[in-house]
Amino acid sequence: GQQVMQIPQYQHVQEGEDFTTYCNSSTTLSNIQWYKQRPGGHPVFLIQLVKSGEVKKQKRLTFQFGEAKKNSSLHITATQTTDVGTYFCPLPNQAGTALIFGKGTTLSVSS
């Protein structure tokens, strides 16, 4: 079945440093979504990418969808303490009816 590999699992940065997390799928994806979960919170939708090679920006966050639609990345420029949390790139199941979450990438930021 579909599997999501996300790296790194943990990342600690100093405030102001950049951060990138990568998501890889064993199969071609119709789309990919990114979610953020703050400590003690629930997952919150960030973005959905659909097109091959798509790049979308949200302020300091840049999302990319690979040309082959098998991988994606999230890059945060100049991290802030508010960026702390776990970032997930769940994959849609084959039926497209549910999301398969991995462990995500947990980001910690020290000031």
Place this chain on the structure above:
Amino acid sequence: DTGVSQDPRHKITKRGQNVTFRCDPISEHNRLYWYRQTLGQGPEFLTYFQNEAQLEKSRLLSDRFSAERPKGSFSTLEIQRTEQGDSAMYLCASSLRLAGNLEGRNEQFFGPGTRLTVL
């Protein structure tokens, strides 16, 4: 508040007892999902409804778990004869899926969750 709500937020129960959780999705959303999340893990899919029909259940969902969405609005998740391994955060999410809109945005909106502790 027009977000997804869940009740209760916390539940402590003794092993062997039955518990029921409620989820109220965003009102116009036709899809509703239940997930379970334990510490250090991502949410694990349990089951999914389109309107009132339960269309998919995870193979990991034991027969002690049952979910309903009787009128296509709120949903309940019942766990019978709870076990200590059932301790987790139970998350509900909803989404709006338009017919034929295969690549449209179908993000899921999560509720705050119900934290279950089985003693």
